[in-house]
Every structure is written in structure tokens, then in C-alpha cells.
Amino acid sequence: MPYIPHTDDDVAAMLAVIGVDSTAELFDEIPDGLLIDALPGIPAALTEAGITRLMRARAGRDGGAVSFLGAGAYEHYIPAAVWDIANRGEFYSAYTPYQAEASQGTLQLIYEFQTMMTGLTGLDVSNASLYDGASAFAEACLMAVRANRKSKSRRMLVSRGVNPVYRAVARAIGGGQGIELVELPLDPAGRTDFDALTKFDGEAFAAVCLAQPTFLGTIEEADAITDWAHAHDMLVISICNPTGLALLRPPGEWGETGADIACGEGQPLGIPVSSGGPYFGYMVCRKPLLRQMPGRIVGRTVDIEGRPGFTLTLQAREQHIRRSKATSNICTNQGLMVTAATIYLSLLGAEGLRRTALQCHANTNLLAGKLAQLEGVSVAFDTYFHEAVIRFDRPVAALVDALGERGILAGYDLSEHYPELGNALLVCATDARTHEDIDAYVAATRSALDRSQAA
Amino acid sequence: MPYIPHTDDDVAAMLAVIGVDSTAELFDEIPDGLLIDALPGIPAALTEAGITRLMRARAGRDGGAVSFLGAGAYEHYIPAAVWDIANRGEFYSAYTPYQAEASQGTLQLIYEFQTMMTGLTGLDVSNASLYDGASAFAEACLMAVRANRKSKSRRMLVSRGVNPVYRAVARAIGGGQGIELVELPLDPAGRTDFDALTKFDGEAFAAVCLAQPTFLGTIEEADAITDWAHAHDMLVISICNPTGLALLRPPGEWGETGADIACGEGQPLGIPVSSGGPYFGYMVCRKPLLRQMPGRIVGRTVDIEGRPGFTLTLQAREQHIRRSKATSNICTNQGLMVTAATIYLSLLGAEGLRRTALQCHANTNLLAGKLAQLEGVSVAFDTYFHEAVIRFDRPVAALVDALGERGILAGYDLSEHYPELGNALLVCATDARTHEDIDAYVAATRSALDRSQAA
Amino acid sequence: MSEPVIFELSRAGRRAPTHAVAEVPAHTIPEALLRDAPPVLPEVSELQVVRHFTRLSQLNFSIDTEFYPLGSCTMKYNPKICNRLAMLPEFLERHPLGDVERGQGFLECMFELQEMLKAVTGMTAISLTPMAGAQGEFAGVAMIRAYHAARQDHERCEIIVPDAAHGTNPATATMCGCTAVEIPTGPDGDVDLDALRRVVGPRTAGIMLTNPSTLGVFERHITEVAEIVHSAGGLLYYDGANLNAILGRVFPADMGFDVIHVNLHKTFSTPHGGGGPGSGVVGVNDRLAAFLPVPIVGRTGADRFVWLTEQDLPQSIGRLSAFMGNAGILLRAYIYMRLLGGDGMRRVSEYATLNANYLMQQLVKAGFDVAFSERRASHEFIVSLKGIAGETGITAMDFAKALLDRGFHAPTTYFPALVAECLLIEPTETETRQDLDAFAAALIDIRDQARTDPDEVRAAPRTMPVRRLDDVRAARQLDLAWQGEPESS
């Protein structure tokens, strides 16, 4: 019996101890009419060998594309040590570290992770992860409402540069509590329009929300916005790509006093793109906001002999203690992903992460530059981190299809969410792409354009 | 600097302690004329990402064949837990367990392995591995010479059923010490010819050597041969496929008193076929021969508090103690492979191994049966374990090529080593082959035969 | 046994890894946008990283090393093959926005997973997107609200939860903008039906129930409960955290539930990963199908699999994640389910229940005070140490720590809160009778020691990397990120 260690003798002896004749009797409190005696809808068991064949065949249908897709998930090279260690049974099969003394490995690792995230963001305190970037943003909105003692508003001023899906998720998750998102438009350089912001002068909002870089790859000049928000009793939520933080000014240094909350997608830190998950959301904030933070937090303390040790702390914010008054309902988080990210950041260090960021930037630059040399193709914005908006003289859907047939994922078609950009494609060439990949992309694009008609 | 942790400060401080100005000075005892200052023949360093791309491309050129090759290396399904655990750093990156107290994991594992090998073979004591099956056979020959106090001969009577490469290796390794192999022919059923054996009555040999199953897949009836050998002051060396031992009578039970030494290839026990290595050779013997055994041996003992513990023992047989009088020069063995094999055997148990053996047998049976229905094709021998000799009415080389083009490794062409069998192919369908694989083989053979000319 | 914080191993200027990126490329980003100083991250060699985190891992208890009878958490064996196959490079490298043509393998798995989840819950539609049980709860309650809203029934904003409920249940009610209304448990462990009748009404949005409950018993009056709530106009939410207990024995749908979440990291054995990730897929009956969160996987005629999105489900409560939830976890659950098959799933509940009832009886026989011992245990049960605590001063927490020294992870302590000094014990089906016996012996041993040498019990743990930690100090003198040497106390 797969995974069940009982021998017939065991079962007989155990039934005797319980005082029943069969295991069926153990279910005798379930009302008769409800009992079922089979699960006909489930296919018959496979052996390990059988499932291996099946899954390899399935995987074989999916592989082989060369991806220039970013749009929230980024393929970076992940050193082999990351998952070799993260997959160790002691990390992989451990539970939440509620028994601190028997979980010092996980706890210390989270403490180290928290430290790294404060280093990256320039803010004071990090939690131990949320589900993903989108839901972390939703939680940040809820947190801002709780934390902003000066404004009683549940409205957020959210830049159009924030991932549209993140905005949708924030609405879906925050909606029940009345969270409302008001959009801030972008200026011609693809950054949040400061002038548009000032039009909201006098209105109450809990926070202003900016992405760095924006969903369109552009880099916000966040100082003025941050200061404006603070002057108007609003908090600032920054949604930062963590790779970018190796290079770009961290939210903790925006404006006079820094942003208040940083959150976002942790996936770029050593997590494969893997069809969208599991990733992890991170969240870091200024210390005064700490008690409104959702999710677990690890603290360092000492044991009864005075030796340093680690434990979950400030649990009174959490659902298992505070129940309906908790800062969030989150319980299970994305611990294993944090394990991988902590190892990834340790391996790369600041310099390694910076080089990775620069390489992504340079690759995207190279690609954008080469594409711009094609007729009818231009780059929409000058300054960007590692994603660029490419404008075409005809709809991009056909191009995406044409490249798809050659095994190239051409990028993200912006026409649905950013129709104002015209025929625009969001491309991303990370460090996982080589110059040959980029050349192949350009060549494929050239021939696809040659074959199609300008709009 | 890849893998080198020194900072510039470290280096300066270390050089100061040593009292030299540069690391170059540390090589000043090397005669001037010998010093070189570069390694121009080595390609420039790759990054992890770069080597990953390179190796994936190389691997991609090699994959995808469906193998019906056995001939000494057998593709079995290996449960995922085997290598997940064997690859743990504590096994993978440990040294030989000379410091017993810091190596109890490896030592206990080897003790368990030794126990399992005695169980499989029915003999008394196992060592901790030799390099591979072929070299284990060579060592067994040398051991037999040392152990056989009654015969002073360095000659071995070796069945033609023993893998021809093993015989070559025994000659290459034993030759220096005067080991000579005399061949015993096979009977029409593909087993060692007992009558031929009796013709050697009166001649001196150190041992009789039999393979179980034979290289041709047939199953020896070993009792009479064993008893004859013992009656003539010869030892019996059995070269057994360990998967077969789950099913077939073990060498410890051959004849009146059993064979004396069992050795062979451990690869089928959880080791991938991986281009031929690393595998491991196993060796088990009757207790009186123990002190002639090559290789490491682990024993259970107690510590100063009386708790059980494990340690290398009987090291006085080994080169690091006995130097030129050692039982072998072996030092580094195949520990990690033994780790995998021990986990494999634990997962399968006797019943799992038996089923695997039976499945291989049944698959080969099925394949042989289907092939025999083709015109001009027959099965050479009735009784076999998991390899069968298939006879064709024309040379098999062309068939092997034709199937190769369809991604099928058709089997092992016996014409070089067993010309007496005519156009004969050794095929093996292990548990890694499905019925669809077998059908594809038969169909490909049929069409290849249709297209070619009978000889 | 202690390990320095990785920053203590760091030395300025050390750069030993084989960086993915060897050269430092140029850039075109205006200086004003760049950070002035590099972030503080450790500067360590690859060997230091490997050694540090390998050592840290060894400081953990885990399923792979210890028995982990953590009630309500279903800490059973996570088969290695599930991880192996879910980590096939083609799955890992598939971009979530990649075209569906090059994702048919993954999508087919997801589609079949949806089908299998229907087959084990009795529900008629599934969404895989929630990323943990709590998010599944959120989705469920949000759907309940959307359902009422769609019927213009806007007053319904109360969610009833039993006092034994997991904290996520009331917290979810709040997240959804509802009010949690608690009802008591009766003396036999079932819901107090009268109390329930008293609280239902026109404000009732629904009820959240775990069945079997976290008290380790099956709610026998579940049909009445459903009847009461439904006739009051509310819907029933099934917290599937305990599905392991009844897998293949009873359909939540048949009990009257309208919506369910399943913790794949419990019943379907995806790893807990030191805290996550999990997956809290949701299933609904026809009433709620229109409101499911997207994306969902659909099948078109010729065995082609596609994403169903907001366009296909215009009444959807929307998206809860940027892409498709914890896709890789879903793959692991899919693989596990295919390995078990229907019979294997029924064996899960059979042996989980056998193990729990056996261990419960052994402890009853040993004189422990077991809550609801006259009833069948589900896959878990509660020991109350109130008597022993009164007698010896040794608390459930002391027992928990003493268990660690004996090589067992502690059961869940102090939950559910309505049993004093409780241990919630869930052995799961993958543990041997021999290990259950050893665990019972350890509890007996601790009780003996509590009577003869209580200080020694209070001194536990002694064999862990640290002894008991000062939680109060942790919360008062907050040290949440490394800044240098900790002050000694």
C-alpha cells in the first residue's frame, strides 16, 4: 500500500486495542446516508515509474520556448546551490516554526531574509512573506488603511504604472473592506504624472502607490511624489522589483523620509517562473507601522542560558491569536520560496545582484536598440530598467503568434491594458537570454514584419 | 574568484604572516626552469549559466533512445528517494570514514549494505565495494589464488558464459600476477558444459568461475559444477546479477556447501546506466576467506560507554596499513553508489526486488516471443532470466543500425564475441520498458527485415 | 550546534561565487535614479553558503527526520517523486504568460486536477487559484457575499463560526468585510444546535465549519446544521483542512456544503516548506459556480486546454494572484493523487483514522484525559493535561518541549482553545504502529517525570540547539534584522 506502513498484524492488533472489528467501524459516526464506498471518478493508481513516464511526456509538450516575457515574472539564472539546499528534507518537509527550539534553522533563515529585505529596500522591518506580489500589494493597501491614523479614507491613489493585474487583485481582495483604487495617469515618459497627482490635492486617500520599475519598465522619479503624499497625510506604498533594488534608489530613501511600505514579487530572487507559482510576496515597512503588518515575523532573542536564538514574535497581530481582529487571515505563507531567495541573495551578494540587474538592463537595451532599427518599430520610452515598450506600425498579436511558432515568446501584448500606447509590446531580455537569443528574436521579427502588412 | 573566498585584505594579511611579498614567492622552491606562467591550453572560464547552457546542449544531443541493451548495464526504474537522499551533501561530500565517530552515518549505511549483500547472496561477509563488476571479478581471481591454500595454481577455469569484457579485465589486472584464464565452453542450452568441465579432472586450478545469469541471459545449473570444483580443491567464484538474486538460488546455496566468492556489478541496484559509470563492484565471501578479501569492511562494535557504533575494521588487509602485502591496492572505492544501492534495496525490499526481476523477465519473454513470430527469427535458448539471444537469418549489424535510426537501441550484437551463435543479438527488456516500447521494437524489426535481404 | 548569522560570516570584498554574470555591463540609467550605496547583503563564498544553510537545515525538525503529530496540520510523508516531477525543467521554465499551445502538458494536469477534486468533494466546479487555505476561505466567503449580492440580498454580512474554529475562519470573515459570530460547541463535541438556531437570521451570510472538527470528532448533526443555515438563507462553507479524515468516505457536497476549500498541503501531501507554500483550492456547487475566482482551466472540443478568465466568468470574484496561484504545488498534488488512485485515497482516511483511534485508546488506557474519548476520533484527537497541570504544575507547553528532547515534534498545543491545556494530536496514516507506541511511551515517561522531577520537565528541551527561548524579550526588545552582535542578557 503506497505510503502506508501497516502490516496485517499491525491492523489486527490495533483494531483489538480500539475494540472494533474493522476499520469500517471507525466511520460509524458518519450518518448512514452520507457514507460512500468508492471514488469512481479517480483514475487508478499509477506506480512511480508510471507517473514518471506520464509527467515527462506532459512536460515534453511544454518545453523549449525562448522567453522574452516579463510582465511580472522574470527568468533569471538560478545557481544550482539554491534549490539543492532549499529542497533538503529539513527545509522542504518542516512545518511553520511554532516550536521554536526545534525550528532554529528555518527561524534563523527567516531572520536573515528579513535582514536582507531591509537592506534591499532601505526600510526597517520585513515580514516572513505573503503569497505573491499581487496579494502582497492588496495586503499593503489594507495595511495602509489600518496604519494611516490621520486619514480615515479607504481610497488608494494608484499609478497606472502598477501592474494591472495587481490592481485587479487589490480590488478583489480589498473590495470587501471597501478598498477603492483611484488611478493616477502616466506622463509621456511612461512615469506617474506628477501634475495629475496634484489635482487630488484636498481629497483624502490612505496611500499613494507606485511601482518601481513600472509595469512598462520605466523608472519612477519618486521623490516629489513621496513628499507630496506625506505632505497630504498619505502613506506611500512602493511595489519594487527586488532585482532592480540592487541598482535603483531604494524606497526607504525616496523623498525626505522614504516610502512607508515596500512590497512586491519575490520571484526574481531565485524562484523559477514555473507557470506562475509558487512565488512569494515580500513586505517591508517603517518601524512605526510594524504592528499593522500582516504575516509572520521572526525576532532574535535569548534562551534561558542567554544564548541567542530565534522565534516567531508579535504574533498578536496574527489570526491564530487575534482571530477576527488579526491584521490578515494569512496563515500558511511561502516559506520554502523564502528559503530559496535567502540562499540566492547570499550567493549573489550585492555585487552579484547588481551585475544580474545590469545584465538584464543591457540585454533589454540591446534588444530594444536592434528592434528600433527595423522599419516601423520604435522604442516608446527612453529610460527603463529591464523591460521596454516597443511600438509597431501594426497590431502585435500576429507578430507574437509568428514568433511563437518559431519557439520565441515575443513579449506581452499591451493592447488590452494600455490601449493608449497603440500597437505596443512589452519585451524583457533578462540575464537568461544570450546575444544569440536576441539576434534570433530580431531576425524572426524582421522576417515576420516583412511577411505581414503594415496597419 | 570562483570558489576562492579570499579578499584582498586577507591576502595581504596572510602574506605578512608568512613573511613573503607575493604568492608567487610561495613557489620559489620549484626549480626555475620548470615554472610556467599560464595554461594556454585551457579554454576561458565559463559562468555557471554558461556551463549550464553548454551541458544542456551536449546532453540534448544524446537523449531520447529507447534501449533494449543490457550486456552488463541495466536500466531499471529508480525511485526518486534514492538519489534525493544519496545526493545529500553529508553523503556526497564526505570522505572515507576514517574518523569513525564523525562518520557514523556512512559507516552504519555500509554495515547495512554488507548485511543486504549477504542476504542476497547467501554468503557470510561482504566488503564495502570495489570499482565495478569487471574489476571485482579480477580481484576475485586474485583473492581465490591467495585463499586457495590447497591449490597453488594461478589458473582459473572460467565459463564462456562470463561477460567477455570481464574476462579481458581479469586478464589485464591479474596478468601481472600470473593469473591465467582457461575457458569452459557452453552446452547447447547456453549453460556451462558440465562434461567439458570433467575433462579438466586432475589439473590444478584455483577456482571455477560461473556467471548467473550468464552473459547470454541463460541460467546456470550450478550445483554439480560447484560440488565438482570443491571435490577438486577449487574454489567457486560466482558472478551474479543482483536483481537476479531476488529470484534465483543464491550462490551461498549452490551445491553442498555453496560457492565461495560472489562478485559482480552492483549497478542494477539503483544506479543509472550513465555511459558506463560510476557503478560499483560488490564482493561477498564465506567467512574463512575473509582475510583475503580486498576492500574496506565495516564492523559493529561499542564505544567506551558501551553504546553500539560502527568502524572500519580488518584494515590490516589494506594498502594503507599493509602496503606491498595488502590484499589489493584499492583505496577510494565507490561509496556513493553503495549509498544509493542501500537506499534502493531498502525501498524495494525483497518483494519489490522480486517483482522488478519478474517484470524484467516477463518483458524480455514477451519481446522474445513476439520476435520469434517473425520470419527468420528464433530464440536461441529456452530458459533465461532477463536477457535473451535472438537468432536472425542474416547479419544483425544492419538491423541494429536500422533500429538505431528510429531511436531504438536494438541490443548487443554477439557476432564478435560469440561467432558460434551465428547471427545473434542479445536483447534485454527491463522494467523500464513498456509494452508499447516492445511493440515498437517488434514493428521496427519487422519493417527492417522486410526491407533487407535474408543472408 | 549554533550557527552564526550569515552576516557575521561576511567579509567586505569577498566575491567567490561563479556569478551568472561575469562582466559588469554598462547602463544608460540616469545617476539620480541609482542607489548611492550597495544594499547590505552578505559577502560570502559558495562553500560558506552551502555550509551555512546545510547546517541551518540540520537545526530543524521535519517530517523527513521526526514524527510530527501536529494536529490539524496533517504532517504526513511528502513523496520525493512529487517534488522531482514537479521540478522537471520544462515545468520550471514555462512562463505563466506563455502561449497555451506550449502549455498543454501543464494545463492538462491542471484540468485533470480540477476533475479529481470534483470527484473527491462532490462539488461541481473548482478553482485552483487560492494559494493557501486562508485564501481559499477568502474566496469562499467572497463568493458567498457575491451570491447574496447578486440576489440583491445586501444585509447578509454575518459569518457564523464555532468556537473551535481555526483562527483563519473569523479572520477571513473580517477580510471579507463580514462579522464573525461565534457559536459554542456542545458537551459531546458537536455544534450546539440551539445556539445555532438562535444566531441565524436575515443577516446570516453563511457558516464556516470544519468537519470533522478540530476537536477531532465528526459533526453528527451536519444535515440539521445545513438545514438550519440554508433555511435561514445562509450558505455553508466547508473548511477542508481535515479532509484527510474522510477522504473517499463522505462527500462534503452531500453534507450540504455549498463551498469548500481543500488544503493540498495537508490532504494531498504537498510540502509544508517551513511555513508554506500551500494551496487552498476551492470547490463549489452550481449555486456558486459563476462566482469562482479566475483563472480556471477549461477544455475545448479536441482535448485542447485553455484558460477561462473574467471574460468567461463575468460574475467572478476576480483574481487572487498575479497568475495561477501556486502552480508548482498544484502539480505536486496532481502527481500525488495519480499515485494514490481512488483506492489509495480511501486508504488515506482509513489508516489516518486507525492511527488516531489506536493512539487515542493507548493514551486513554494509560490514564490520560482524552477529550471526547467516548466518541470516535477522526484523524486527530485531543489530550487535556489540565489534571496533570493541576497536580504537578507541568503544562501542555512543558510536555511539548519535553517531547522534543525525546525525538518527537510536539502536537499542536493550546488549540482549540476550548479544551484547557490541550494537545491536538494527528498521527497521519504514514506513521507506523511502532512509532505511535513510542510516542505514547514518551508521553507516559514525561508524565512520570512530571510527578517525580517536575523541574527537569520544565528544564526541557535540553537536546535542541537552544533551550527555552525568551518570547517576552523577543516581543519587547525587538530584534528583527541583524545589525551587529546581539546584546547578551
Added chain:
Amino acid sequence: MSEPVIFELSRAGRRAPTHAVAEVPAHTIPEALLRDAPPVLPEVSELQVVRHFTRLSQLNFSIDTEFYPLGSCTMKYNPKICNRLAMLPEFLERHPLGDVERGQGFLECMFELQEMLKAVTGMTAISLTPMAGAQGEFAGVAMIRAYHAARQDHERCEIIVPDAAHGTNPATATMCGCTAVEIPTGPDGDVDLDALRRVVGPRTAGIMLTNPSTLGVFERHITEVAEIVHSAGGLLYYDGANLNAILGRVFPADMGFDVIHVNLHKTFSTPHGGGGPGSGVVGVNDRLAAFLPVPIVGRTGADRFVWLTEQDLPQSIGRLSAFMGNAGILLRAYIYMRLLGGDGMRRVSEYATLNANYLMQQLVKAGFDVAFSERRASHEFIVSLKGIAGETGITAMDFAKALLDRGFHAPTTYFPALVAECLLIEPTETETRQDLDAFAAALIDIRDQARTDPDEVRAAPRTMPVRRLDDVRAARQLDLAWQGEPESS
């Protein structure tokens, strides 16, 4: 911390794994050939297996968890990427007898590995087939014999080895049917040239040397040694175990060696695996190329790679393994070499030597008796504890065990035998200065304790899973396979 023998966890009839084979197929093998009773193997669940071996692994020291300054063994970091890439499924699944068309990827790696090994040794031909250093030695001496035999020079059957030689050297001589002739080391650590001159002659087949030697010093008169041996008609064998010390600094070929083995599991960082597998590839100059063991990888015109076999090298000493040696280990070494490049290889010897000389000086300064301390250490050096042993009774073995308690693997003890109470210390290039300092501090600490509390040193180790083991009992009351409970002493 102790773990039962797996057979103690076994229960008759337990069959929990998801067997590769679910059904029991029929067979056609005559009953007489079958075994009567199944072999005794453990009957345990997959979880039990995972838990048992995971726990066992934790009882080990390893590079991934501890500093391992084991002289002559080069226990440096084994990059994870090498293992990962060598275990790509296509490599693992390639049958060794598969056609070369479907093996070009593997063969190209092997060909390039041969080329790189030529480039680091200065030799002109390579065979990758020997499966460990000792088998490389065998191949080398067998080639030397074959060379003499081919010249009808049949008397040459003496192999000269210095007294400091590794045990495999004399043992190899015997394996090859030769006689080992030992020569002494001079007081400065170099070979005693006069002694050498005395032993060479018409019976001299060759000499086996490690350079730098296992005394941790470079043989300065290597050219004279070569001259003496060559003019006597013998050949020179280079034991490459210490190649890490001179990688990219000097070619063994230039020193006058005719044949060399390289332990890939030392210099090229393939794992030691708890005892193996390794690889002992051999390189030769033109004199011996015809005798190399087969197979070898050759390249034909159009970048096609083929096996060279007995047909191509009719004078070959033959085959030493059934297929192609430890192919997967060869892949790991190939990957490692490509990661380092030529500069990286030179850094290996540079920093290995720096670390050794630094640690040696620190210990000299701390008053330890270091053998040949007036000379440069190679990548290793010897501490003699004879003085301390005389003073305190604390031996090198006691130091070794006391180091374990301090978190360091012991250095090689009692080898080479010509230095009394010795520790042979090889830090390797992958360790930090901070770890070297900590190691020196540990040695000083033990010496202090030896003086103040020698019984406590003798009581070490205390923090390991077991305390000192009774080796005498192990050898006298042989218990080499589990048969039931061990008798307590």
C-alpha cells in the same frame, strides 16, 4: 542521536513503497533454479527509508558541513552545479553500449577533458578509464612493465618508492607483479639521492613519486632524480594526488615523468562520496602512449567523436573496467575545469599554497612542532605532536578526536609514518582565512587542555553520535552483518 539498524525498523509483510512494478508477473523459470526463501532485506515504508537515511546522513561530517583539512585528500568544495549537470537525464540514461551517434555530446566532453588534462600535465596522451588513483597507478605501472616487455627488457620488475609514499604505491607494485623497493627521505624532506643511486639498476622498472610529496614539500632535485632513474633504464611515475599544489605552476612532464595519474576527486573536485567514486585518469608521454588502457576517445575529421579500442591500440594494457570507467565522475571534472578556466586553475594552486603556508606559520608561531618548517609548505604540511605527547601523554589521535568536538574534521593522522605523532594538514583553497584561524585556535586550545586536563582530551569526542569506539573489539568479535541485537559489552 543514534539510529537503529534499518533491519530493526523492518516488520514482516510491510510493503509501503510505490513499487516500480505493481503486479506480480508470471514467469517461465524452472522451480529448481529459484531460491527457496526471499533474501533478508528490510521491509520498511518509504517514509521510514527517507527518515532513516536522512538521519544517518546527519551523523556524518562532510565538506558541506565542516572544515575538513585532511592531508593528501584535497577535501575542497564540490560545486553543486557539477553534480546537477552531470545528472542531466540524458547523461544518466545513456547506455554505455549505445551507438556513438547518440553519444556525441558525452564523447565531446570526454575528448575535451582529455585535451585539458594534457594541457595541465604536459603529457601527450590520456586515458580516462582508471576508476581511482590506485587504478591509475596500476595502469601506469602496468604500462611501464609493458614498455620494458615490448623492448624485451624482462628483468625490470622493481618499483622504487620513497618511504613517505602512499600505501597504494607499494601495493600497486605488488598488484602488477613487481617488487616495491623503499628508499629513505633525507632530513630536509627531499629524496635521499645517494640511496636512490644505490638501488637503481638493471632490475629497476621505475620509480613512483608524489611531487610535492606527502611530506608537504616540493622535491627540489626532481631533475636529478629523473636523470638517475632514466639513465638506469627505469621510468618515472607521477602520483598526481597532490597536483592541486602545482596546478598551472609546473608540468609533471617537464619534471621528467613518463606517466602520471590525476585524482579527479582531489584536484578537480569531484565528490568523495563517503569513500568514492573517484577517478584516476592517466597521462603519458610518447614513450608509453601505445600502451594506454582503452577505451580512449578519438576525433575523426568532421568533429565526430569515436571510441578507440584494442583495435586501435593493439599494444594497450587492455581494459580496466567493463565500459568507460567512472563516466559520470569524468563529466563532473570536465564541468569543474570549464568553470575554472586556465586562470582559475592557477588560482587553485596559488590559494591552496597560501592557505597552507599561512596556517603553517600560525602554528609555528604558536609553538607547534612543524616538520620541515624551514621549507615552503606545498598545499599541505605536517605537525608533529611528539613533543606534546611526551610531555602530556596526549597523542595525535587524541588531538584528532578533540578536534571533532570543536567542529573540525581531523587532519590525516599517522601518515606519513616517518614523522612521529603527525597530523598532515591540507586546508585547500576554498576555505577562508577566518576558518583557518579558528582551526589554529582549536589546536592551541586542545594543547592547553592537554596540559591542564589531559583526561578531558582523552575523553573526546563527547559531542559526536558515539564516543571513542572499541576498534580492538571490532576486529576480534567480528560483527560484519546484522543478525539481531548486538551483545552489550
